Amino acid sequence: CVDWLGSIPSNWEYVRLKYVSDLIGEKAEPKLDQTYVGMENVESNNGKYIPKEDITPEGLSNSFSNGDVLFGKLRPYLAKSWLADFSGICSSEFLVLRSKKVSPRFLNYYTLTEAIIKQVDSSTYGSKMPRASWDFIGLLDVPVPAYESEQIANFLDHVTAKIDLLIEKQQGLIALLKEKRLAVISHAVTKGLNPNAPLKDSGVEWLGEVPVNWKITQLKFEAELNPRKPTVDLAPELECHFVPMEKLKTDFLLLDEVRTVAEVYAGYTCFCNDDVLMAKVTPCFENKNIVVAKELKNGVGFGSTEIYVLRTRGNINNSFLFYRLQENEFMNMATAAMTGAGGLKRVPADVVNNFKFALPPLNEQFEICAFLETQKEKYGALEALANNQVERLKERRTALISAAVTGKIDVRDWQAKH
Secondary structure (H helix, E strand, C coil): CECCCECCCCCCEEEEHHHHEEEECCEECCCCCCCEECHHHECCCCCCECCCCCCCCCCCEEEECCCCEEEECEHHHCCCEEECCCCEEECCCEEEEEECCCCHHHHHHHHCCHHHHHHHHHCCECCCCCECCHHHHCCCEEEECCCCHHHHHHHHHHHHHHHHHHHHHHHHHHHHHHHHHHHHHHHHHHHCCCCCCCEEECCCCCCCEEECCCEEEEHHHHEEECCCCCCCCCCCCCEEEEECHHHEECCEECCCCEEEHHHHCCCCEEEECCCEEEECECCCCCCCCEEECCCCHHHEEEECCCEEEEEECCCCCHHHHHHHCCCHHHHHHHHHCCECCHHHCECCHHHHHCCEEEECCHHHHHHHHHHHHHHHHHHHHHHHHHHHHHHHHHHHHHHHHHHHHCCCCCCCCCCCCC
8 A cells, every 4th residue: 555545456556656557758849830738838736738829849848759658747737637638848847758668548548547546746846837757757657557558447447527517517617607797787887777868979989878968088187107106105114915916816816925115115016905916918918807995004015016006186086097907998009008028028017197087976986886795795796606516516526536546446347328
């Protein structure tokens, strides 16, 4: 018995990975006629291949053949393992494994088990980009069935396909709920809540007609972009929250880091309670990573320079601005205007400042925000139920794979029912 894998049937055996598969170390210069597989092409935990365009090889790559298993050795990508169904080249951060004692599909499922991922993770080394070595991975034990491992792979292909279909349906429901919620936001912030309100031509082609008592304005007149003067005293010893980009989400700010002002004053963006924070860099902007800052320590925070800070003036409510910036027309317009290359494209400040929109009176803004808060709770509860179901299905999938590859499910006589 191997402690981290648990028991296996008495007629099975443990064989070290380096004897079960060969490590293919053929380096290759990228060629235009070869398909390149990067880390972004493999989905974590389920081994699915995701076709993507514009993924550029970096330096030498590894060659692989149809039937090889590509296993990510970089810590953030350890759960990425793919059974190749074509030949090509891949990132050098993949180990290319060619099975010689068990079915390649069985080996692929084995490398997706939680047990082996934890073992490999425990061996990673390096500070910036921790990775695992073949010297360690090759010594890990693989349970080798006493019967045809192809049968176990057939069983897992069948049951995981059913689970994946259920996951796909739940994810489709989540996407639909998000779409409906955004449609509700879009209508509320551009047309208001009263379907019988008299309308006027906004003079803005994409905006169309708006309620007659709404004014057409530009964002720079209603909010200050990246204000220089904070609303609190920034003494060097003052403690404040620190917010890296990854801790800014849609309507959520993870406040788990505290620094002194002296530590973060130079080189970071300053903001205060009630400021609207918006990511300006791709893909965070497209993901609608926007929030109203609240509950900051001593009322102040510092964060990534990739964050825009908007401090509202007297005519606009910060919650209304938060919702207004999520509306698809603004998102599409700003995304189209992004400058820069690749993953470093940013929304220019002048696009934000010059954005034209219709602004309702303050009392209507409060009514709209109250309505949207109830809608957020409604759709949020439905999304939470669907997300919970997805997590349960993923756990079931992981448990089935682990049980099958260690012989805890006897599938010798299993046959797919049609």
